[in-house]
Amino acid sequence: MDPRFMWETLGKLVEGVPLLFQLVTVSLAIGFVLAVLVALARLSPLAPLSRAAAGYVFFFRGTPLLVQVFLIYYGLSQFPEIRASFLWPFLRQPYWCAILAFTLNTAAYGSEIIRGGIQSVPWGQIEAGRAAGMSGWLLMRRITLPIALRQALPAYGNEMILMVKATSLASIITLMEVTGIAHKIISETYRAVEVFVVAGSIYLLINFLLTRAVKQVEWWLSPHLRDAPGAAVKEEAALVH
Amino acid sequence: MIQLLGWGDQGWGDELVRAAGMTLAVALCAFLLGLVVGSGGAAAKLSRFRALQAAADAYTTVLRGIPELLVIYLLFFGGSGALMYVARIFGHTGYIEINAFATGAVAIGIVNGAYSTEVIRGAVLAVHPGQIEAAKAYGMSRSVMFRRIVAPQVLRYALPSLGNVWQLALKETALISVTGLVEIMRQATVGAGSTKQPFTFYAAACVLYLILTTVSGLGFARAERWAARGVRRA
Numbered sequence: 001m002d003p004r005f006m007w008e009t010l011g012k013l014v015e016g017v018p019l020l021f022q023l024v025t026v027s028l029a030i031g032f033v034l035a036v037l038v039a040l041a042r043l044s045p046l047a048p049l050s051r052a053a054a055g056y057v058f059f060f061r062g063t064p065l066l067v068q069v070f071l072i073y074y075g076l077s078q079f080p081e082i083r084a085s086f087l088w089p090f091l092r093q094p095y096w097c098a099i100l101a102f103t104l105n106t107a108a109y110g111s112e113i114i115r116g117g118i119q120s121v122p123w124g125q126i127e128a129g130r131a132a133g134m135s136g137w138l139l140m141r142r143i144t145l146p147i148a149l150r151q152a153l154p155a156y157g158n159e160m161i162l163m164v165k166a167t168s169l170a171s172i173i174t175l176m177e178v179t180g181i182a183h184k185i186i187s188e189t190y191r192a193v194e195v196f197v198v199a200g201s202i203y204l205l206i207n208f209l210l211t212r213a214v215k216q217v218e219w220w221l222s223p224h225l226r227d228a229p230g231a232a233v234k235e236e237a238a239l240v241h
Numbered sequence: 242m243i244q245l246l247g248w249g250d251q252g253w254g255d256e257l258v259r260a261a262g263m264t265l266a267v268a269l270c271a272f273l274l275g276l277v278v279g280s281g282g283a284a285a286k287l288s289r290f291r292a293l294q295a296a297a298d299a300y301t302t303v304l305r306g307i308p309e310l311l312v313i314y315l316l317f318f319g320g321s322g323a324l325m326y327v328a329r330i331f332g333h334t335g336y337i338e339i340n341a342f343a344t345g346a347v348a349i350g351i352v353n354g355a356y357s358t359e360v361i362r363g364a365v366l367a368v369h370p371g372q373i374e375a376a377k378a379y380g381m382s383r384s385v386m387f388r389r390i391v392a393p394q395v396l397r398y399a400l401p402s403l404g405n406v407w408q409l410a411l412k413e414t415a416l417i418s419v420t421g422l423v424e425i426m427r428q429a430t431v432g433a434g435s436t437k438q439p440f441t442f443y444a445a446a447c448v449l450y451l452i453l454t455t456v457s458g459l460g461f462a463r464a465e466r467w468a469a470r471g472v473r474r475a
Contacts, residue, residue: 062454063447064415066426071447074433075440161306168308172419179310192319200307207306 001194009185009198016178017202023167023177027102028160034103035110036145042115053111060108066169068105073097073173098170106163113159117152118144150221157214161207178202245436246445253432253442260428261449267345267424268411268453274350275410276403279357286362297358304355309413313348317420320344345417349410356406364399365391397468404461408454415450425449 041053060068076082076091083092090096121144129143171180182199186192219226246254285297304312320339328337368391376386418426429446433439 059447059451063450064412064426066415066418067429067443067446067450070426070430071440071443075443078438078440165306165308168310169416171310179308179314182311183314186314186318190318190322192315192317192322196311196315196319199311200303203307203311204303 001197002191005189005191006194006198009195010202012185013178013181013195013199013202016176016181017206019170019175019177020164020167020206023098023102023170023175024160024164026099027106027167028163030099031103031106031110031163032156034107035114038107038111039114039118040140042111043118057108057111060105061112065101065105065166066172069098069101069169069173072101094170094173094175098167098173098175102163102166102170105166106159109159109162110156113152113155114148116155117148117150120151121147150218153214153218153221157211157218160210160214164203164206164210245438245441253428253436253445256428256432257425257445257449260423260425261453263342263422264411264414264424264449265453267342267349267414267417267422268407270342270346271349271353271414272407272410274346275353275357275406278351278354279361282354282358283361283365286358287365301355301358304352309349309352310416310419312352313345313416313419316344316348317341320347341417341420341422344420345414345422349413349417352413353406353410356409357403360399360402360406361395363402364395367398368394393468397465397472400461400465400468404458404465407457407461411453411457412450 038053038056041049042057044050044053072091073094082088091100125143125147126139129139134142167177168179170177171183174180176184178199182195186195189195244251246252246257248254282297282300285293286301288294317339321337324337324339328334372390372394373386376390381389414424415426418424418430421427423431425446429442433442436442
């Protein structure tokens with residue numbers, strides 16, 4: 001272990017962090033919206049819609065992410081129709097292909113998490129919403145989705161960590177994010193252990209911060225589970241009497 | 242396309258199916274290694290010794306928090322270096338290359354072991370203390386109690402999550418293609434390169450992966466039913 005080499009490596013690897021952040025945030029943001037839509041489609045009473053959503057989830061959860069990336073990045077170029085279309089300027093760039101693959105992938109996993117959240121909303125809440133005169137989209141927007149998303153947040157946090165790790169696959173289609181740079185340094189210097197320690201630390205730090213952020217949001221969203229100010233004191237007082 | 246993916250000299254079908262066998266073999270080795278490591282990790286986490294607990298905690302935190310690809314690179318590039326270092330002590334100075342199969346199975350195995358550790362730990366904790374008490378009341382020795390009471394219940398509680406861990410192993414084997422091991426992904430890339438039909442080959446790879454994940458998923462569902470055969474269902 002050579003501290004100076006590791007310090008230099010850290011400097012080079014940090015240059016890949018902005019790209020990593022872009023890939024993670026863009027895929028997670030679009031993926032989340034898509035995940036909600038897919039979950040709603042999956043739970044819809046319309047059989048074709050529900051079946052299409054199930055098929056989508058089956059495909060993206062049953063195949064490795066790397067195949068999905070390759071299918072989009074290399075595979076789509078097989079069709080002259082796509083090469084001639086207005087989408088080609090996007091689809092021939094590894095950046096957009098990676099984002100497309102990551103988005104579709106995280107949407108499939110996320111939709112199952114959100115579906116679980118929606119299905120765990122207590123029936124009484126929905127009944128109360130109906131009694132208050134809400135129905136359809138209004139009920140969904142005001143009652144079902146907020147409770148479902150709060151319920152789903154811890155599991156969604158895990159999915160976010162998986163996404164941070166998944167961005168490393170972008171390096172295989174030439175994008176130089178942290179793992180890509182690490183691979184380049186290792187194959188130039190053959191000092192695998194030192195580079196691994198530095199690159200691994202970067203990922204661990206990002207995932208640690210992400211976990212803390214999700215915990216914080218969870219705390220904000222669940223004031224009803226926290227004791228009211230002074231509740232503990234009152235309880236103690238009650239025990240004394 | 243039928244000719245392209247067909248059997249024999251003209252088609253790539255037989256090559257792809259053989260590659261699927263390789264994927265299955267790597268995944269199986271990795272999963273079994275993960276189970277062994279995971280059992281050790283769970284035992285360490287549940288032990289009385291602080292040092293063991295801390296080591297197991299560090300192991301699961303690190304390997305669940307960094308990309309699998311980095312672990313594969315570490316073993317692929319660092320593994321032969323470490324072996325050559327040891328070999329030099331014994332006077333061997335030549336270049337040693339580690340087999341890509343072993344690299345892949347070990348890399349995915351130790352990542353899988355981190356997930357298995359958490360699964361097995363949870364399953365052990367889920368065994369009701371009353372069961373252990375009852376076993377002691379019957380006068381069972383520790384080994385008999387483990388074999389008759391603890392192990393069957395841990396297996397039942399752990400199976401559903403171990404099914405997920407297995408699926409992870411199966412899908413992560415695709416990453417080993419970067420080391421040149423001819424599994425599904427690598428074979429599809431070779432086929433795509435020589436025929437200029439990448440979509441056809443990656444789609445075929447998807448179908449093979451879907452078959453592997455679906456069939457093994459059904460297998461695990463069966464095993465779960467078997468392990469829970471003594472449980473009354475609501």
